[in-house]
Structure formats: structure tokens, C-alpha cells
Amino acid sequence: MKVHAERDRCIGAGLCTLHAPAVFDQEDDGMVVVLNETPTGTDADDARKVAEHLCPGKAVRITGG
Numbered sequence: 001m002k003v004h005a006e007r008d009r010c011i012g013a014g015l016c017t018l019h020a021p022a023v024f025d026q027e028d029d030g031m032v033v034v035l036n037e038t039p040t041g042t043d044a045d046d047a048r049k050v051a052e053h054l055c056p057g058k059a060v061r062i063t064g065g
Contacts, residue, residue, distance in 0.1 A: 001038065001063065002037055002038055006061060013056050014030070023047045
């Protein structure tokens, strides 16, 4: 699986960093940064939950996996 963050859709709510801190971080302006583009195990499950259910801006996209 690959994790993509569409920064133009990101609203900086921080839910991605709270729920998958091994995969996501935020810059000072609140925009998402992908730390682990190809997570595995629990990190991958957490990233998938963020993408499917938690990101209010629908800015996180998962491909492959």
C-alpha cells in the first residue's frame, strides 16, 4: 500500500497525526506530512482508518495493498 496526502484538500484538523503518528505528521501551518509512505502492519491499518473514516477533508488516499 502507498499513502498519499493531497495537501490542497487538507484542512489541518490533525486527526491523521493523532490516529496514525507513525505515518503522518503536521507542519507548523497544520498541513499534513506523510512520514511513512509504505506502512505495514498496525501502521497500515491506522493509515487506512484515517483515509476511510477520519480525515474530514478526505485528503488521504490509499493505493495498492
